[in-house]
Amino acid sequence: MATASRRIGGPGERVDAGLKVTGQARYAADVALPDLAHAAYLGSAIASGRVLAIDTTRAEQVGGVLLILTHHNRGPLGDLPNGDGTALAPDPRPPLADARVHYHGQFVAMVVAESPEQAAHAAALIGVTYEPAPCLVDIDDAEAIRLEDNPRRGDCAAALRAAPVALDVLYSTPVQHPCPLEPHATVAHWVGHDLVVHDSTQWVLGDRALLARAFGLADDRVRICAPFVGGSFGSKVCTAAHTLLAAVAARRLGRPVKSVLRREQVLATIGPRAATRQRIQLGAERDGRLVALRHHTRSHCAVNSGFPDRDPFHEPTSGVTRMLYACPNYEAVHDVVPLHLMKPGWMRAPGEATGLWALEGAMDELACRLGVDPLELRLRNHTAHNAHTGKPYAGEHLRECYERGAERFGWARRDPRPRSMREGDAFVGWGLATATHPGNSDDASVRVRLDRDSRGAYASVATAGVDLGTGLYTALAVVVADALELPLERVHVELGDSRLPPAPVTGGSNLTASLAPAARAACLQLRRRLLGFRRDPDELAAWGELLARAGLGPIEAVGAAEPRGVPGQYAYQSFGAQFVEVRVVPELGQVRVTRVVGVFDVGQVVNATATRNQLIGGILFGLGQALLERLVHDPARGVPVGADLAGYVIPAHADVPDIDVSWLDTPDPAFNALGCRGAGEIGITGVAAAIASAVHHATGIRVRDLPITPERLLAELAGERED
C-alpha cells in the first residue's frame, strides 16, 4: 500500500480490503453471541386468501424448539412509521399481523430453536390450512389504477397529431430483483431494556426509528450496527419483516436471535423492481428534433400497498423521460396494477434503468426511421438545462461524453445497415445510449477526531453512513487524509452504527456526495482551531506538535454537508454515453456482449479505483437486466418459479465483456465543496437500451421486451425463414 497521502481522485487500494480478503470483515450473519438462538420461517403456500388454521403440535415436539410465533401469538407492536421519512417498512402491515395472505411466501410462522437445523425442520412440520382466493400476478391481466401526478408541459396531444414524423412503441420490463449476494440477515438481542440489532441494512437510522416505534422505545434505546453489508442495490432500505420478528423473538426468549433469510425468501419477500409496460409516443421534425413526447407507464404494485393512503410504490420511470431531451411538449401518465406479489421497491437506478430502456430504445428506432445516425440524433436533441424544470445544469458535459465515447469505441466506422457487419458465423452489432442519474445529496454529518501517539497525529472519522461495497470507508479516509495532510494509514474510519453522527440512507448515489463534503468541513474546523497555535503564520508545524503545544487532548469537530449556492438555482445531474458491441450467432440466438465503452461525467471522482469498479458493476447490472434477469410467477398460483440463483440468473464471470470505463475530470463545485456527484447507479442506466440497439443493428430484430433471450431471437429468426 502506498503510504504517502493519496490525492483526491487518484487510484489506490481500499482501506477495508485487507479485512475482506482474509474473511475478517464481520457481516450481520457473522455475529456470534453466547446463547444465540436461530430463526426459520414458514412462508404461505397460497398467494391470496386466508389462513384458517395453523397446527404447530408436531413442530413443538422437535427437540431444541424454543418458540413458535404466528399471528395468534405474535403480540402487539406499536404503529410503524411509514411515509414520514424517518423509516420504511416494506409492507404497510407488520409481519404476522392477521390471517390475510396477499403474496406467496408471506411469512405465516416463525420458529426459533437452539440450532438452525432444528428451526428449519420444525418450520417444515407446521401444518397450515388455507382458504385460497383467486390470485392475480400478471400485469397484463389485471385492472390498473391511474395515479394523479401527471407531469406535463405544452400540448402533447396536439403536437403529436401535427408532427411530421411519429413513433408509437411499447417497451416492457419483467419483475427483476436486486438479489444482493448477502441474504438479508439480522442478529437481535436485548441488553436490559435496550435493543441491539446487527443488520444488513442501507440505513441504520431508518432501522432504529422503526424498531423504536415498534417497541415503544426512545430512539437512543435502540442501537443498529452494520459495519459491513454484502451488497444491497436498493433491497436493504426498508426494515425487513424478519428483522422486526427477530427482535420480537429475542425479547420473548431473553436470548439473542439470529435470522438469516434463505435465498428463495429473499426473492419472494424482499421487494423486487416492478414490472413495467411503457408506451412511448414520439413526435419529431424530419431532421429528428423532438416536438412531442408522451410516456404512459404501467407498473405493478402490491394489492396491499396501502393505496390510496400510502404511496403504492410506482417505479418512477418518467423522472428521466421528462428531463433528458429538449422537447416543448411532454406528458407522462402512470398507472399501477395491484398484484398478489410482494410490494416492489427500489433496485439500482429505480426509474432511470427502466425509463431509459424505453426512451433510448425509442430514440434508436427514430434514428433508424429517419436514417440519422443515433449519436447525431442525440446531439440534435441535446439540452444544457433540465428540459422539464428549465433550470440550467451547474455542470453538464454530455456532449463531451458522447464525443470521447465515440472515439474510444470507434463509432465512426459503423455501417448503419442492420446485418452489415459480420465476423465468422456471427452478426456484429453496435449500439449506444445516453446514461444519466440525478446528483443527490442529503443532510449528513461526520465526526473527525484528531489525536496523537508516539508516531504523531492520527485522525478517527465516524458516521452512521453505511458502506455497501461502494468504497465509502476509503473515500472518507482519502478526503480526511487530504484535508489534514496525513498519511492514509493514519486515518481510521468507523461506519454503520446508529450511535455515530447521523447520516442518510445509502441510496440514490447520494452518500459520498453527502458525507465527503461533511468530512472535509470537519477537517477544516480542526485546522482552523489548531493553526492558531502556530508561532507565526509561516511555521510548518505537524498537527501532533500543535496538539501538544495547545496542551490539548484529542480535539474533534462534527462537519455537516452544507448547501451551496442559491437554493433551487441549478439542476444537478450526472451524464454518460454508453457504447456496446454484441455478437449474435443466428443459429443459436444467443447475444454475447463483447465490448462496452462508457464515458461518464460524475463530477469530481474521490477514489478512482473504487469508482471504476462501481461503474463497471453498474454496467454488469445492466447486462443482467438486458439479457438474463426475470422473476417469473406461476399465473395460476402466484408461486415464484425457480426462485433461486439457478432460476434467477445473474451475470457470471463468463458473461463479462471487455469493459472500458472512463470519466471526465469535471468537478461540480456548485453541488458541494468537493464537486462530487456519486457513481453508484449511473453505470446501469443506458446499458439495456444500448444492447437492444446493438442487437437490432446486428440482426435487424427489434426487441422491446426484456430480457433478450435466445428463445425470443430464435423465434424471430425462424419466423423470417418461413416468410
Add this chain to the structure above:
Amino acid sequence: MVLLSVNGARHELDLDPRTSLLDALRERLGLTGTKKGCDHGQCGACTVHVDGRRVLSCLALAVAQQGHEVTTIEGLAAGERLHPMQRAFVECDALQCGFCTPGQIMSAVAMLVEVDDRRRLTDAGIRERMSGNLCRCGAYPNILAAIRRVRP
C-alpha cells in the same frame, strides 16, 4: 463425535448429521469468513478447500469430512503474510462489498492448481472456470486481473 481438521487444527464436534460443512464452520467453529449466499450450490460464496480441491461447503456434509483436511479463507494466509491471491485481490481491487470475496479467492487458488499448464490458461478459460463464483457487485474484471497477476 466427528473429528474435523480445519486450517491445521483438530476439532472434536458433536454434530447433527444434517449439518453442512458450511454451517459447522460458521456456527460451530466460528469461522465466519466462509459465506452463505444460497445454501444450494449456486453461488460459490461458500467455497473452501478439502484436501486442496475446491468444494462448495454448503453441499458437503460436515460428518463426511473426517479424515480430510479442510482449509478456509482464515487458513490461507501464512500468519500475517497474505497469500499471493489475497494480495492480488487487494492490489487489483477485485471486490466491492466483499461478500463473495472469500469464495472467489479460495476458488481461484484451487482453480490454478487444477490446470496442468497455467501459462496456457486464457482469459476466457479463467472466466469459464470461475463462473461458479457469482459476484453481484460485478467486480469480475478486477477478479480476472487479480488471477492473471498470480497465474505464472
